[in-house]
Amino acid sequence: MEFDELALDEQLQIARRGTAYFAQRLARFSDADLGGNTLLPGWTRRHLLAHIGYNAAALCRLLDWAATGIETPMYASAEQRAREIDEGSTLSPAALRNLFTHTAARLDEKWRNLPPTAWAAEVRTAQGRVVPAAETTWMRTREVWIHAVDLASDGRFGDFPSPVLGSLLTDIVGMWRKKGLGIGLVLAVEAATPIAVHEDSTHTARVAGPLAAVARWAAGRGGAGVRIEGHLDGPPGWL
Numbered sequence: 220m221e222f223d224e225l226a227l228d229e230q231l232q233i234a235r236r237g238t239a240y241f242a243q244r245l246a247r248f249s250d251a252d253l254g255g256n257t258l259l260p261g262w263t264r265r266h267l268l269a270h271i272g273y274n275a276a277a278l279c280r281l282l283d284w285a286a287t288g289i290e291t292p293m294y295a296s297a298e299q300r301a302r303e304i305d306e307g308s309t310l311s312p313a314a315l316r317n318l319f320t321h322t323a324a325r326l327d328e329k330w331r332n333l334p335p336t337a338w339a340a341e342v343r344t345a346q347g348r349v350v351p352a353a354e355t356t357w358m359r360t361r362e363v364w365i366h367a368v369d370l371a372s373d374g375r376f377g378d379f380p381s382p383v384l385g386s387l388l389t390d391i392v393g394m395w396r397k398k399g400l401g402i403g404l405v406l407a408v409e410a411a412t413p414i415a416v417h418e419d420s421t422h423t424a425r426v427a428g429p430l431a432a433v434a435r436w437a438a439g440r441g442g443a444g445v446r447i448e449g450h451l452d453g454p455p456g457w458l
């Protein structure tokens with residue numbers, strides 16, 4: 220089962236659970252801990268908090284766009300997005316925690332109040348993809364669950380709802396295909412049909428294991444729990 224096969228209210232519930240999962244991990248850190256490193260190179264927990272807060276605000280802009288038809292992009296530019304995160308990381312710990320809570324609540328409110336017809340309205344993501352506004356449920360879900368792991372607390376891919384893992388793997392393989400990466404690679408998730416990243420290539424490497432472990436490996440968050448056969452220098456980049 221993939222995320223986009225779920226009913227809208229189930230999707231929203233998984234997004235909300237992801238926010239709660241992130242919040243629980245965040246609550247364990249002291250203000251001083253927020254200066255500690257995440258799993259993302261060069262980003263402290265303060266950067267990650269700024270990013271997750273501004274991401275919710277950016278998704279609110281997409282929902283406003285869908286509701287009004289007036290174009291309001293997620294970010295003015297990639298530079299503006301990066302600068303906002305850098306500047307945000309210098310906010311006080313209390314302000315960063317507030318930013319997370321308030322923007323998540325605002326996004327939830329936008330979802331609750333979006334007119335039924337607006338869910339199908341087309342908006343554009345930061346990567347330039349044109350998607351229906353309904354895609355924001357997945358965009359946010361992916362962010363909160365993965366970044367809860369990136370906080371470097373006890374967040375685990377094994378805690379993710381399985382539609383999140385399935386859709387995440389689909390997204391990653393789709394990106395590899397688009398970029399021509401992962402030639403010869405086969406992903407063998409237990410109890411599922413193996414996925415050749417490129418059907419027509421000679422298979423030279425195989426990564427096998429439970430869905431959570433394969434998705435974690437593919438997302439570039441470590442190789443615990445997977446068996447790797449053949450030669451491979453780690454997963455190709457996907458973002």
Ligand code: ZN
Pocket residue numbers: 270362366
């Ligand atoms: Zn992110």
